[in-house]
Amino acid sequence: MGDTDEEKTWVLQSRNGDPAAFESLIRAHQCMIHSLTFRMTGSMADAEDLAQEAFIRAYRQLDSYQGTAKFSSWLYRIAVNACLNWRQREMRRDQIYTQWAESNAVSQSEPGPDAPGWEVPAALMKLPAKQRAAIVLTVYDGHNHAEAAKILGCSETTVSWRVFAARRKLKRLLSAKGGSNE
């Protein structure tokens, strides 16, 4: 399914510098992008930063959007790349873990290490970024390996290997975690 007429108009108007039109595009896709950036970072604050960065990059690259692919796919690809290239991510992640480890209090917006279901995001965060992206794209966002390869700019074989390696590691991490909890 292609873009709606309304969306095509917003893209056109945004290209001509209409901020309200670009805000409409953001409004239409912000949930999808936040969901992706949260899965990739495991942090609400980092997810917000990266979502902002993705939309800013998209705005700056609007001229390169040909309209042959869906706008959402084009934007999604920009967000994935922003996640993979975000160099501060690892440092901030370590900081967050340290803070969580030191505090027993679980805030309302940010899950803590002892929160129910936290072991899965924690295990995801232990994967290399590219393996994590392969899992987020295929498991959470429902892309097949060919689509994920297109988004990540690599071959289908590479995606298959990343998914395979990530699953192997996740099984190990989650089995160990489950065993100690039960």
Place this chain on the structure above:
Amino acid sequence: MNDFDLEQKLKAVRVPEREEDYWESFPRLVSAKLRTTPARRPVGEQHWPPRLAWGGGIAFACLLIGFAIGHWHGRMEKNDPYALLQNGKMLREVLTLFPNRVRAIIQDEHGVQLVLSDQSDIPASTPIYVHICDGKQCSSLVTFSGQELEIAGRKVTVLLDAQDGVIVAGPQFAWSSDQPAGASSGLKIEARSLSSITL
């Protein structure tokens, strides 16, 4: 744990909800940030001179690197023709010249080739040494996990696992240093992590 259990466990985790106010204010926040950053350049107004200068700079640096590598190569090939690629000093200098841009240094019958990324998007990680022979045609290279390269006429992806094991995968084969006798489609492969080299 099987694949189904893992899938269920992964999918059970939901993205935390945000307040309605957040979704209302987020687009305005991005707009405000866009106003404080330089405007988009209209189509056609591309800045070619800096690009040309950058390209020229890269080409010149590649020439210098080629000369330096050739010099090292000449000194080393009498002992081990592939010792150059495992030389920590050479690797460090190349990586310093092109931070986060070196995808691979490949050595084959045509000489030594430096493969660079267009952007600084290659994360600093443990270098991996790979030697591949397809019949009499051999290539050696140093690369980093996740890189997809064309070696001996085949596209391969080199990966490093958490235990420092190397996986070399192509469209019709997959080789792992844990199981070096595994399917490698007629290729002779040796690979190891160069974790002993301090970068």
